[in-house]
Amino acid sequence: DAKTTQPTSMDCAEGRAANLPCNHSTISGNEYVYWYRQIHSQGPQYIIHGLKNNETNEMASLIITEDRKSSTLILPHATLRDTAVYYCIVRVDRGSEKLVFGKGTKLTVNP
């Protein structure tokens, strides 16, 4: 079963920051937080992952709370192309472990 809780849907205005929350209160010490997104009719796309420090890449920033029980994915300047389902996943960083997807958050970016 998925170990994360996310809101079902969110809206964001184009050009504004989109902040997507995720709760993972049972996360283990060796589990990473991964974020993927899935644009309609495409496969999921890796966005970012982190263990305990905040992370940033060209797509997004990941903020993990100090107790690691929750995190926030930040898209700093959302565009219409960011409309997608966003999945927060926790897992160990080992290839034999499956990714367990929940239902994710449907983010709609409005013009």
Next chain:
Amino acid sequence: ETGVTQSPTHLIKTRGQQVTLRCSSQSGHNTVSWYQQALGQGPQFIFQYYREEENGRGNFPPRFSGLQFPNYSSELNVNALELDDSALYLCASSLGQFLSGYTFGSGTRLTVV
């Protein structure tokens, strides 16, 4: 650098038939995973292959089987198709046991009638 390619993109089969779906891994990736995604749901793990050996399996019956070839491409076979097998089937490749993220293909949309 090519990504993950899956074929066919769409397929219609009749209940009871068998189907084979194909996946070409991203260059340099030696691990392939297959996922089933029903409409409105997140992807569900079917199984993973690492260096041609099955390396993990989800809660799917034995009629779901797979292969990985020496070039790391892969096949997903489903026998005795049921209506509930209608879904998007996703293949993801990755490099080895430590990874920063899978690369997914765009999937094969299977419809069983």
